[in-house]
Amino acid sequence: MNKIVLVTGASSGIGEGVASFLSEKGYVVYGTSRKPKNERDFPFKLIVLDVLNTETIQTAVQLIIKNEGRLDVLVNNAGMGITGPIEETPTEEMRAVFNTNLFGAIDVIKAVLPGMRRQKSGIIINITSIAGYTGLPFRGLYSATKGALELITETLSMEVKPFGIHVVNVAPGDFATNIAAGRYHAPISEQSAYKEKYQINLDLMNAHVNSGKNPTEMAKKIYAILNTKHPKIHYKVGGFLEKFSIVLKRMLSDRMYEKIVMQHYKL
Structure with a gap:
């Protein structure tokens, strides 16, 4: 039986790559967008979902459960x-950004869990970020949201395992997407003490x-996870x-690691 998959934020970038790849592999995929009527055609069903609107x-x-009778996979x-x-x-x-990246993701999880508990199966894959493992200069808020979602994943994994549900996260590094175009940038003012370093x-x-990697690499990893009996x-x-x-952070002292990060980011 083909698995039913929900991929949020599927109109571009990693979400589109994952939804398209899984569709090609025979999964029944529903992707979401805040305004799908304005989007081009996709090889999967694109429906309305705004993570800020429960x-x-x-x-x-x-809608998915009505059409398909079940929902097997959430890619958050x-x-x-x-x-x-x-x-x-x-x-x-x-x-x-916390409302979108953390609480929005949690609200989607809350919506899919009742059905997954009833069918005693399911897998929730939270897309976090390698940035969530380290506080990065000028990206602290983004790192914080993704780090928090990593911890929520660990907690949720324990809470829902008795119901036959797996919860995992996949943390990407830099990928060639349009995230920079949609990112909020704090304005750079001429009077800012951070002006030069921030720019x-x-x-x-x-x-x-x-110069990042192709989103298809993320899609292949998620496909592999879906075909793993006991995912990490x-x-x-x-x-x-x-x-x-990430390994280096575990090995070095806090200040030594901080020094390396600051040198990398030219601080």
Whole structure:
């Protein structure tokens, strides 16, 4: 029986790559977008879902269950980026990114769990980030949201395992997507104490995304996870240095690791 998959944030980037790849592999895939009527055609069903609107979340999940009778897989991908010095980033923007990347993801999980518990099976895959393992300069809020989702994944995995449900996360490094275009950037003012360093890091971040890996690599990893009988909790997909940075953080003292990160980001 073909598995029924829900991929949030599937109109572009990693979400689109995952939804398209799984469709090609025979899965019945529902992707979501806040405004799907304005999108081009996709090789999967694209439906309305805004992670900031619980009514649209419930409606989307109920539609899938009505059409297919079940929902087997959630790929919790929808999210947003944010950059800026902590001191100069508006608090309302901080709350907005937590509402999208963390609480929005949790609300989608809440919507799919009742059905998965009834059928005594399912897998929830949270898309986090390698940035969630380290506080990065001028990306602290983004790192914090993804790090928090990593911990939620660990907790949820224990809570729902008795119901036959697996919860895992996949942490990507830099991928060639349009996240930079949709990211909130704290304005760079001429009077800012961080002006020069922040601009250098913005240019560095955008260069990393532009030269990043193909989203198909994420799709292949998720496909492999779906075909693993006993999946792990944490997966990482990225370049050697990105993944090695996590190992290095465990090995070195806090200040030594901090020094290496600051040198990398030209601080």
